[in-house]
Amino acid sequence: MIWELQQFASSLAYGQLKDPDVFVDPQYAWISIHGKTLHLERLRRGMQDLLREVKDSFIVLSGDAAWPAPHDNPIVENLSNTQRGYCFLEEVPFCERKHDLFLSTVEKHKLGTWTPAGTCIWNELAIRKFLDRADAVWGHLIHALYVGLQLSIRVTQLLQLQIRNADRPRNFVFQGKECMVINRYSKTTNAKGKDGCIPAFLSAALTEIFLVLLGSGFREAQALLAGVVYGSEARWHYRTYVFIGFGFLSSRFLIYVSSDIFVSSAERGSSQMISMTGCRKETNSGSAVGGGRVSSARV
Amino acid sequence: MITLGHEFISPNETFPCTDELLAESADHSTEVDASHYAVVHGALPRLSNNVLSQHRWLSEEWSSLLGLGPHLPPEPVRVIRTRTRSTNSLDPNELALKVADLVSNALMSKLGAMGITLDLMANLAQHQPSPVDPVPHLANGDAPPLSFSTLGATIRERSSSISASPVDLRGSVHEFEATPTSQTSQSSGIPEIYFPGQHKRRISEIACTQEPARSKKRICRPTLRSAASKEWTSGLSGAYAYGNDLDDETSSQSSVQYDEDAVEDLLSENSPPTIADSWESNPSGDVLVTCNVLQFPLTEAATLRENIRWAMKVLLGNPAAQEKSEAQMMGILIVMRGRQDAMITMRTGGGKSMLWQVPVLLNSKLRFIVICPFAVLLEEQCEKAEKAKIKAINYGQSRVIHPDVQILFAQVEHVGSQPFME
Numbered sequence: 001m002i003w004e005l006q007q008f009a010s011s012l013a014y015g016q017l018k019d020p021d022v023f024v025d026p027q028y029a030w031i032s033i034h035g036k037t038l039h040l041e042r043l044r045r046g047m048q049d050l051l052r053e054v055k056d057s058f059i060v061l062s063g064d065a066a067w068p069a070p071h072d073n074p075i076v077e078n079l080s081n082t083q084r085g086y087c088f089l090e091e092v093p094f095c096e097r098k099h100d101l102f103l104s105t106v107e108k109h110k111l112g113t114w115t116p117a118g119t120c121i122w123n124e125l126a127i128r129k130f131l132d133r134a135d136a137v138w139g140h141l142i143h144a145l146y147v148g149l150q151l152s153i154r155v156t157q158l159l160q161l162q163i164r165n166a167d168r169p170r171n172f173v174f175q176g177k178e179c180m181v182i183n184r185y186s187k188t189t190n191a192k193g194k195d196g197c198i199p200a201f202l203s204a205a206l207t208e209i210f211l212v213l214l215g216s217g218f219r220e221a222q223a224l225l226a227g228v229v230y231g232s233e234a235r236w237h238y239r240t241y242v243f244i245g246f247g248f249l250s251s252r253f254l255i256y257v258s259s260d261i262f263v264s265s266a267e268r269g270s271s272q273m274i275s276m277t278g279c280r281k282e283t284n285s286g287s288a289v290g291g292g293r294v295s296s297a298r299v
Numbered sequence: 300m301i302t303l304g305h306e307f308i309s310p311n312e313t314f315p316c317t318d319e320l321l322a323e324s325a326d327h328s329t330e331v332d333a334s335h336y337a338v339v340h341g342a343l344p345r346l347s348n349n350v351l352s353q354h355r356w357l358s359e360e361w362s363s364l365l366g367l368g369p370h371l372p373p374e375p376v377r378v379i380r381t382r383t384r385s386t387n388s389l390d391p392n393e394l395a396l397k398v399a400d401l402v403s404n405a406l407m408s409k410l411g412a413m414g415i416t417l418d419l420m421a422n423l424a425q426h427q428p429s430p431v432d433p434v435p436h437l438a439n440g441d442a443p444p445l446s447f448s449t450l451g452a453t454i455r456e457r458s459s460s461i462s463a464s465p466v467d468l469r470g471s472v473h474e475f476e477a478t479p480t481s482q483t484s485q486s487s488g489i490p491e492i493y494f495p496g497q498h499k500r501r502i503s504e505i506a507c508t509q510e511p512a513r514s515k516k517r518i519c520r521p522t523l524r525s526a527a528s529k530e531w532t533s534g535l536s537g538a539y540a541y542g543n544d545l546d547d548e549t550s551s552q553s554s555v556q557y558d559e560d561a562v563e564d565l566l567s568e569n570s571p572p573t574i575a576d577s578w579e580s581n582p583s584g585d586v587l588v589t590c591n592v593l594q595f596p597l598t599e600a601a602t603l604r605e606n607i608r609w610a611m612k613v614l615l616g617n618p619a620a621q622e623k624s625e626a627q628m629m630g631i632l633i634v635m636r637g638r639q640d641a642m643i644t645m646r647t648g649g650g651k652s653m654l655w656q657v658p659v660l661l662n663s664k665l666r667f668i669v670i671c672p673f674a675v676l677l678e679e680q681c682e683k684a685e686k687a688k689i690k691a692i693n694y695g696q697s698r699v700i701h702p703d704v705q706i707l708f709a710q711v712e713h714v715g716s717q718p719f720m721e
Contacts, residue, residue: 024306028375031303044366051367150304150361180351197346199354203362204369 047147053140054209058218061133062101063108070208071215075174085239087164088174094215102221105130111225127225134222135245141209142243148206151183151198159243160185163214166240168195172210179207307373308360370675393616607631610660611653614687623650630654635661652680659689659705667706670714681708694719 023032030039055067077088089098106112109130112122146153161171161181173180179202184195202210213219219238227235230246238244332344363370607628611620622628627650630643635658645651655667671677674695684691684706692700694709698718713719 028306028378040372044372047365047367148362148365148367150358178355199346199351201355201358203358203365203367205367206362 043147047144050140050144051205051209054137054144054213057133057137057140058213061105061130061137062216062218063104068212068216071211074176075211076176077174079173079175082165082169084165087170087172089163089214089220098217098220101217102224105221105225122228124229127229131222131225131229131246134218137213137218138242138244141206141213144206144209145202145242148203149181149200151181151200152186154187157183157185157187159241161242162240163219163242164240172242174211177204177207178202179210303364304361306375306377307364308357308376371673373675393618396618603632603635604628606661607635607657610657613660614653614656622653627651627653631657634658635665637665652683655706656684656687656689659684660687663705665705669706669708670711671708672711674710677708677710681706684708 021034025031028040030037032038059065059067073093075088075091077091078086089095109126110123111126111130112120114120142158146158151157160168162168163172164170168184169182171182171184173182181200181202183198183200186196186198189195222244223235223238226238226244234244337343359369360373362368364372366372608621611622612618614620622631626643626645630645630651631654633639633641633643634654643651643654655669658665659667669677669680671680677695678693681691681693689706690701690704691706691708692704694700694707694713700707709719
């Protein structure tokens with residue numbers, strides 16, 4: 001009897017409908033989510049702006065005159081290699097030039113000086129500034145990844161995205177000229193006791209940018225410099241994960257996701273902002289890795 | 300994300316449920332992988348290629364929706380489906396033509412073997428609905444466009460000799476004199492028509508007669524009266540009706556042989572004045588006006604226009620279809636004439652695609668390279684051509700180009716590539 005009443009109560013509770021939270025413009029020009037408006041044209045323009053921001057900020061930081069030419073040769077990655085630390089950057093030609101950008105960066109930004117004895121004296125303040133600016137480059141890209149990948153946007157899930165094999169196999173796999181992101185850790189991982197294996201493909205524009213940032217040795221330079229100021233564990237983090245800020249696995253990058261360029265102008269300046277995918281987030285400061293969706297993350 | 304996906308991304312027939320069929324028959328399905336191989340070898344079943352393809356498609360659609368390519372942002376699914384429903388609605392005229400097609404095919408196959416030819420085309424021409432009133436018979440409650448009584452009245456026997464000779468089904472045999480005489484132009488500003496190998500050779504006479512001319516070149520130009528005509532489809536527009544029989548330009552059961560070369564002669568070899576010629580003749584005039592593609596004599600031009608209109612009806616599946624504008628018609632005529640450079644600009648929706656679809660239907664020997672800057676538009680055009688049974692290929696999807704391919708669709712990026720040039 002109690003069971004039946006429970007069922008009846010559940011059916012009443014769960015069968016009750018609420019007002020719609022999402023409304024699509026009949027002309028398909030905008031979508032209203034939680035009372036916030038997402039203009040599709042603004043969304044597309046914003047994506048272009050993000051990609052441009054990544055390129056511009058990288059050019060400034062690297063000191064080059066222009067965005068590097070994309071890698072022309074198809075990448076052949078050993079898909080079956082699950083060895084810890086492996087990724088496509090270990091393959092030729094990436095492994096041969098992975099320190100080029102590091103050396104030029106140290107020189108251009110005066111991050112350190114060599115003593116006659118052959119040791120390097122690091123300028124930690126300059127390194128921290130450089131890492132901050134480098135994080136900003138990745139921040140724009142991660143914002144683009146956040147929207148461009150049709151994967152789950154749970155914070156813990158995003159933070160687990162790996163470039164190299166570690167506790168889990170890498171998430172970013174390059175084959176030919178494609179970048180495939182395999183979503184492994186998910187919200188059902190703990191419940192099921194196993195990871196998922198859901199592929200997604202980066203668009204060509206995002207793939208090119210991602211490949212340049214990784215293949216040019218930019219991330220390796222970050223890793224080496226982070227090792228100087230944050231320790232060896234930070235170096236490993238930078239080499240392994242995408243979402244790295246201040247030397248540790250951080251949801252700090254999600255502050256970039258809070259950009260309001262996709263929200264109607266009336267929404268600008270609001271403390272409650274809406275991301276492109278419709279998830280709300282709080283913009284007050286916070287720390288550490290949060291659970292659940294972005295809305296629950298304290299950044 | 301989910302809402303946008305529902306509204307803008309809809310799977311098509313790209314992924315039929317064949318993923319597991321071959322694997323299952325080969326004992327390598329995912330289920331067998333999981334239950335057998337994983338247990339035996341301690342390995343996990345891997346993502347199948349088809350799953351990857353599906354996710355690649357989804358990623359491309361999502362990226363396109365975000366404006367990151369590789370395609371233009373998709374149209375809302377509801378808009379597409381609404382349009383599809385409206386175009387799929389049953390049209391009485393279309394139904395009538397299909398019935399006529401079935402009847403004519405059946406009768407042709409039976410009677411053709413007995414040496415009896417059914418002149419369906421004349422009947423179809425008589426009952427051709429006017430553009431103004433596309434369904435006059437059905438609307439007025441009169442007899443349908445084709446009835447057995449009308450068909451029976453037109454059955455006539457033809458001897459094998461007659462049937463072997465090129466005869467226009469409509470009775471329009473166009474004759475050209477071997478030694479043309481001067482033709483007085485209706486307007487002194489209209490340039491003369493030039494024939495290959497001769498200077499200022501003019502068409503002296505365009506006669507419509509059933510009688511074969513002795514020392515005159517006879518060109519049989521069956522008029523596309525209806526998609527129901529098997530003679531027509533087997534000869535002139537083989538690419539449409541018999542996509543696999545492109546080389547079979549004559550039908551064994553057909554009583555009419557279509558001289559496609561003759562039409563080519565008419566359209567290109569007998570090269571009427573080019574744009575440059577026209578400019579020279581009338582440099583002060585407008586290009587399209589001075590080009591005056593209808594330099595064929597009046598009856599010839601009318602026949603060609605009629606053919607073009609009927610090709611449009613077949614392509615669009617609409618018996619009331621006709622050219623959208625005079626510019627479209629003239630553009631098609633320019634293209635069919637060939638051997639002259641032309642730049643044709645038309646507004647969006649002006650019917651530019653007809654400029655390469657119609658000529659291919661009318662002359663299966665023609666070959667086109669269509670270059671389009673937008674991949675989505677290109678795929679759409681390729682699909683349309685394939686639906687019309689035109690042998691078309693999208694260079695972006697397949698680099699294997701069979702000689703029979705009539706239309707090669709390519710993107711701008713492909714054209715400059717070395718493989719494409721080769």
